[in-house]
Amino acid sequence: xxxxxxxxxxxxxxxxxxxxxxxxxxxxxxxxxxxxxxxxxxxxxxxxxxxxxxxxxxxxxxxxxxxxxxxxxxxxxxxxxxxxxxxxxxxxxxxxxxxxxxxxxxxxxxxxxxxxxxxxxxxxxxxxxxxxxxxxxxxxxxxxxxxxxxxxxxxxxxxxxxxxxxxxxxxxxxxxxxxxxxxxxxxxxxxxxxxxxxxxxxxxxxxxxxxxxxxxxxxxxxxxxxxxxxxxxxxxxxxxxxxxxxxxxxxxxxxxxxxxxxxxxxxxxxxxxxxxxxxxxxxxxxxxxxxxxxxxxxxxxxxxxxxxxxxxxxxxxxxxxxxxxxxxxxxx
Amino acid sequence: xxxxxxxxxxxxxxxxxxxxxxxxxxxxxxxxxxxxxxxxxxxxxxxxxxxxxxxxxxxxxxxxxxxxxxxxxxxxxxxxxxxxxxxxxxxxxxxxxxxxxxxxxxxxxxxxxxxxxxxxxxxxxxxxxxxxxxxxxxxxxxxxxxxxxxxxxxxxxxxxxxxxxxxxxxxxxxxxxxxxxxxxxxxxxxxxxxxxxxxxxxxxxxxxxxxxxxxxxxxxxxxxxxxxxxxxxxxxxxxxxxxxxxxxxxxxxxxxxxxxxxxxxxxxxxxxxxxxxxxxxxxxxxxxxxxxxxxxxxxxxxxxxxxxxxxxxxxxxxxxxxxxxxxxxxxx
DNA sequence: CCCGGCGGGCGAAACGATTCGCTCTACCAT
DNA sequence: ATGGTAGAGCGAATCGTTTCGCCCGCCGGG
Numbered sequence: 001x002x003x004x005x006x007x008x009x010x011x012x013x014x015x016x017x018x019x020x021x022x023x024x025x026x027x028x029x030x031x032x033x034x035x036x037x038x039x040x041x042x043x044x045x046x047x048x049x050x051x052x053x054x055x056x057x058x059x060x061x062x063x064x065x066x067x068x069x070x071x072x073x074x075x076x077x078x079x080x081x082x083x084x085x086x087x088x089x090x091x092x093x094x095x096x097x098x099x100x101x102x103x104x105x106x107x108x109x110x111x112x113x114x115x116x117x118x119x120x121x122x123x124x125x126x127x128x129x130x131x132x133x134x135x136x137x138x139x140x141x142x143x144x145x146x147x148x149x150x151x152x153x154x155x156x157x158x159x160x161x162x163x164x165x166x167x168x169x170x171x172x173x174x175x176x177x178x179x180x181x182x183x184x185x186x187x188x189x190x191x192x193x194x195x196x197x198x199x200x201x202x203x204x205x206x207x208x209x210x211x212x213x214x215x216x217x218x219x220x221x222x223x224x225x226x227x228x229x230x231x232x233x234x235x236x237x238x239x240x241x242x243x244x245x246x247x248x249x250x251x252x253x254x255x256x257x258x259x260x261x262x263x264x265x266x267x268x269x270x271x272x273x274x275x276x277x278x279x280x281x282x283x284x285x286x287x288x289x290x291x292x293x294x295x296x297x298x299x300x301x302x303x304x305x306x307x308x309x310x311x312x313x314x315x316x317x318x319x320x321x322x323x324x325x326x327x328x329x330x331x332x
Numbered sequence: 333x334x335x336x337x338x339x340x341x342x343x344x345x346x347x348x349x350x351x352x353x354x355x356x357x358x359x360x361x362x363x364x365x366x367x368x369x370x371x372x373x374x375x376x377x378x379x380x381x382x383x384x385x386x387x388x389x390x391x392x393x394x395x396x397x398x399x400x401x402x403x404x405x406x407x408x409x410x411x412x413x414x415x416x417x418x419x420x421x422x423x424x425x426x427x428x429x430x431x432x433x434x435x436x437x438x439x440x441x442x443x444x445x446x447x448x449x450x451x452x453x454x455x456x457x458x459x460x461x462x463x464x465x466x467x468x469x470x471x472x473x474x475x476x477x478x479x480x481x482x483x484x485x486x487x488x489x490x491x492x493x494x495x496x497x498x499x500x501x502x503x504x505x506x507x508x509x510x511x512x513x514x515x516x517x518x519x520x521x522x523x524x525x526x527x528x529x530x531x532x533x534x535x536x537x538x539x540x541x542x543x544x545x546x547x548x549x550x551x552x553x554x555x556x557x558x559x560x561x562x563x564x565x566x567x568x569x570x571x572x573x574x575x576x577x578x579x580x581x582x583x584x585x586x587x588x589x590x591x592x593x594x595x596x597x598x599x600x601x602x603x604x605x606x607x608x609x610x611x612x613x614x615x616x617x618x619x620x621x622x623x624x625x626x627x628x629x630x631x632x633x634x635x636x637x638x639x640x641x642x643x644x645x646x647x648x649x650x651x652x653x654x655x656x657x658x659x660x661x662x663x664x
Numbered sequence: 665c666c667c668g669g670c671g672g673g674c675g676a677a678a679c680g681a682t683t684c685g686c687t688c689t690a691c692c693a694t
Numbered sequence: 695a696t697g698g699t700a701g702a703g704c705g706a707a708t709c710g711t712t713t714c715g716c717c718c719g720c721c722g723g724g
Binding site: 045047048049050052053058060067068069071074075077078081082085090091092093094095106108109110111217246249250253272273275276277278280 | 377379380381382384385390392399400401403406407409410413414417422423424425426427438440441442443549578581582585604605607608609610
Binding site: 384387 | 709710711712713714
């Protein structure tokens, strides 16, 4: 594999000049073409290791995700990768693992220049130390208590409001909600947003129809199950997370409940599902591509400038309500 | 950040010895603990750049995907990442781009030690040159004509047979198939597998009900649309790809066709969808986790041993047919 | 008692880029 | 003419490991 020395042999230039060329410095036109021709002839490519060794920059950012089984997270990778590749920056993917902090450690050991994370509680300490080491960090989807950082999140209150208002407009009075794991910042926001929207709409939220629980398909299914077998049931349900939505749909199918005649349903993040359910699912969606792009932009900004910022930017993006056929007037 | 020199200062050992320690060489017990204590005290971590510069190995493999919007591909990343991380190898993700070869070039410029790829035609030449440069390559999901390489693929003929046999057993005679893009090795296999299975079952495949086309939701929808408006229609349809399956379901929903009474449906790769459609979708699934693990194992083997193999291993994994409620006896 | 061999350790030379001072030229303004 | 300056190029040191060749001391066998 060719090196600067080979280029020097072909061009008669010094290493310093060649380096300058490869780093956007000013070089005589004449020399530029000489270098370019030599490089082409030799099939030369700069050696990232040597460069990184010297500059202490890897031009790589790590993306940390809790699990790799989630369309939303997928889109974050995709968007970030695309945006950063334009700057010649690559993306190291790491899915959270068993041992807390291991994933972050792994990324750091690979010398990533920054981290984009959809964090879990497990990662808090490791991320904290990363930040204190001066590694730029951008949180996505959720904030972590006690961890100051740049972030890009959904306007979860807005999301809740959109769902409630849509249902209220259709005449629903008694609206249930699957609000998931209340240890999660995001789910807390959605829950409080839901409650706020309800009272703002002049509706009462039945405490035991605002159901917290794990963010799993099984939990969503069980919870909706419980709603459906109760002697009296709500006329609508909002599922505040993808897994919960899937679980809810399964339970509804199992009970043979007619949507929206017997029960109106609003889902979350279910772009793909929405189109194949009959009727189409009304849902709240996140601008995933935008989120990823923003995250990439934020981290890129941190990379190029102000290394140890005293101010953090939290970008809040609006959710969008996509009406389908799963919301109708309340039954009977 | 600490270096060997700092360790040397604390332990009185030479750089060579310390290096030996970090590379699994034999070191006196006494010195071992000395190094470990020093490293702990300094928060030392070996510098991957320096190491890679010297050894010309990055301990990173690139995963190349056509697009990052596909659950199957996602699982490949996930599985490969998990398997390789156990060996301290990381995964660089790259989604194919506009300009052919750019993605591969990008990975090579990052000095990946090997590539796992779900290749497209666009990548053929670039992958070819990568291989000839001695970069280990494992193809996933599909082979590329004229590119000898290790690979792990689905037994597509089996997949087709499973679908046909299931439908034939339910009494279907006239079975349509969406076989997608026939430029793709995989889709060709599925098509020929379908035709073979049909004739083996003693059934005739209507040429214009074995429909090739782009692998998109829109195409699937349009094709099924066409089937449904025809004066006489098949009693069952097999969709040989995820997007086609989604498209088909949409078209079926739009026409208000009853499944399976009016039309039996077999999907592909639709684990998630299968559970929320009513009735549940019968489908063919790939052992995605296994595929990824096998790919990781293959590439790891190439990494550690025989650098320029004269033999290629193609691992073929069995598909699984998951019955749902979308297949019933043929209507009327 | 001596010799061969081996486990451990050491010094120094790579690996391939970047970067810090300098030097040299050419050109403009005074 | 002359000093000043900006543009371009150069040499050499440096980043943090690995690795090659060599040395030392110890042990057991002849």
